[in-house]
Amino acid sequence: MIGRVWKFGDGIDTDLLAPGAYMKGSVEELAKHCLESVEPKFAASVKPGDVVVAGRNFGIGSSREQAAQALKMLGVAAVVAESFGGIFYRNAFNLGLPALVCAQAGTIEAGQQIDIDPAAGRIVVRNDGRVLTCDAVPEHLMQIVALGGLVPYLEQRFRRAG
Amino acid sequence: MTGAAAIRPQTLAQKIVARAAGRDSVSPGEIVICRVDLAMIHDSGGPRRVKPILERLGVPVWDPERVVVVSDHYVPAVDADSAAILKLTRDWVKDQAIRKFYDQQGICHVVLPERGNLTPGLFVVGGDSHSPTGGAFGCFMFGVGATDMAGVLATGETWLKMPETILIRWGGRLSDGVSAKDMMLHACTRLGMDGGDYQVVQYDGDGVRALSMTERMTLSNMAAELGAMTGLIAPDTVTAEYIAAAGGEAADIDRWQADPDADYRAVHEFDAASLAPQVAAPHSPANAGDVTSVADGKAIDQCYIGACTGAKLEDLHMAARVLKGRQIAANTRLMIAPASTRITAAAAADGTLAILTEAGAILLPSGCGACAGYGAGVLAEGERCMASTARNFQGRMGARSATVFLGSPYTVAATAVAGQIADPRPFLAEGKA
Ligand code: SF4
Numbered sequence: 148m149i150g151r152v153w154k155f156g157d158g159i160d161t162d163l164l165a166p167g168a169y170m171k172g173s174v175e176e177l178a179k180h181c182l183e184s185v186e187p188k189f190a191a192s193v194k195p196g197d198v199v200v201a202g203r204n205f206g207i208g209s210s211r212e213q214a215a216q217a218l219k220m221l222g223v224a225a226v227v228a229e230s231f232g233g234i235f236y237r238n239a240f241n242l243g244l245p246a247l248v249c250a251q252a253g254t255i256e257a258g259q260q261i262d263i264d265p266a267a268g269r270i271v272v273r274n275d276g277r278v279l280t281c282d283a284v285p286e287h288l289m290q291i292v293a294l295g296g297l298v299p300y301l302e303q304r305f306r307r308a309g
Numbered sequence: 310m311t312g313a314a315a316i317r318p319q320t321l322a323q324k325i326v327a328r329a330a331g332r333d334s335v336s337p338g339e340i341v342i343c344r345v346d347l348a349m350i351h352d353s354g355g356p357r358r359v360k361p362i363l364e365r366l367g368v369p370v371w372d373p374e375r376v377v378v379v380s381d382h383y384v385p386a387v388d389a390d391s392a393a394i395l396k397l398t399r400d401w402v403k404d405q406a407i408r409k410f411y412d413q414q415g416i417c418h419v420v421l422p423e424r425g426n427l428t429p430g431l432f433v434v435g436g437d438s439h440s441p442t443g444g445a446f447g448c449f450m451f452g453v454g455a456t457d458m459a460g461v462l463a464t465g466e467t468w469l470k471m472p473e474t475i476l477i478r479w480g481g482r483l484s485d486g487v488s489a490k491d492m493m494l495h496a497c498t499r500l501g502m503d504g505g506d507y508q509v510v511q512y513d514g515d516g517v518r519a520l521s522m523t524e525r526m527t528l529s530n531m532a533a534e535l536g537a538m539t540g541l542i543a544p545d546t547v548t549a550e551y552i553a554a555a556g557g558e559a560a561d562i563d564r565w566q567a568d569p570d571a572d573y574r575a576v577h578e579f580d581a582a583s584l585a586p587q588v589a590a591p592h593s594p595a596n597a598g599d600v601t602s603v604a605d606g607k608a609i610d611q612c613y614i615g616a617c618t619g620a621k622l623e624d625l626h627m628a629a630r631v632l633k634g635r636q637i638a639a640n641t642r643l644m645i646a647p648a649s650t651r652i653t654a655a656a657a658a659d660g661t662l663a664i665l666t667e668a669g670a671i672l673l674p675s676g677c678g679a680c681a682g683y684g685a686g687v688l689a690e691g692e693r694c695m696a697s698t699a700r701n702f703q704g705r706m707g708a709r710s711a712t713v714f715l716g717s718p719y720t721v722a723a724t725a726v727a728g729q730i731a732d733p734r735p736f737l738a739e740g741k742a
Contacts, residue, residue, distance in 0.1 A: 210452060210453070212455060232503075236507070237453060287340075287468065296456070298460075
């Protein structure tokens, strides 16, 4: 997948992704405020297929799934970061959003076009041709992502079994 | 390459995960699928969230004997909405033929081991962020979100990326008036709330070995505040005795130990002997210092002894040692919510409750209560509270402008007597004379 980069720093927490003040409402409404305290135009300008690239500890904080759900709802195709908050990492895949651990995420710049191959653990920066390695996403997680998350994945599994 | 020769020395976490994954060994960073020995959910994140997903999948829970349900967040019901959540929980448990259902018996992380459900080596998933508490029993227990839990309940399995282990070693022994809560507030402040980096934290050293199970549970519980996946303590005779008394399955202590040469990402050394009572100032558990440096002489409106991490029997005993023969200050109120109904009964039988109530404490029902701002005992705008809970995030215990300080039950009790943040040690010294 090829996507345009939105770049963020370290420690993007679940309150920035899914602000507590909007947690009572729908995820659609919540998504409009995703990351607004660090990048006010993000939610309005992000396009389907865009990619979020960040530093360390992306998604730290609470276990609220809405943090990953909001990005997914805005059309974000993947998140690439130096490291992730553990519960966010799980929630992202379970909700159909690939999360890639890439030590060199910091060298990717905002607005660049990157070509991500999660299964191979490879990112090609189209602007300068650099090839970055990341942790390969295993087959079963890729299947979950391909089907849109854990629930549709299990639905298919039970349908086959039944 | 396979065979015994290829297996590197394993940490305790690696051994448990390898067993659950049906393998000889597992390396950090590998993603594996594990069979779940036990799944725990509560009234808030449980049935009301997972029921629609299981219905969509058209399946019941995979094994009703391996599911524990605890109603603790909305208990007792305070309005029609919370009553409906509790009713939905009861109806669903019945419908799914789940027998391990603890309805208003106390807080999940305390009730689970108290009723003999945990034994070393188990792979346990909990629908709550303080699920690392189970690590005190040598279980690999961690918290997940609702969709994740629905997947566990539907299939009996889950995936994980094998974490590394960070060792936190406490040398020396705590002095009188200092407790496990103080150890964790200090560790959070030194290492930061992401110091655990979603790896396994394992506690060891003389300072940990000297602790009772209930104090060890406080260490493991607050591994969540370090951002760790779980907080393990290798089982020993203390563990085995607790489990035997709780009627659990016999603990295999020898099997569930790390290999001597296992690899650790980092080893952090702390000294229990020199640790003073700690108080975390608003709004983070990682914002702690010695009680004497945080005490500001300003009035505290409410003192709260409650929560999974701060209202076990031993916690009540700590408070009683300070409160015996004393009265709480006129400017404050002291609320005590024992962590389970069994703890309330034990504290009634041994005279602890009488000491607490004679000092002016108000007893609240066993449950999450004011800890997460769901139940009785929440704060008004601008109020200042000293609590034995695990988190003091802004707005958590009620009004947004309320401020919460965290400390041990000793420190909360001393603060109640003084009406302002106070060091418990002088009270204990006087009490002894
Ligand atoms: S007592 Fe507080 S920390 Fe413990 S489970 Fe309940 S809400 Fe969570």
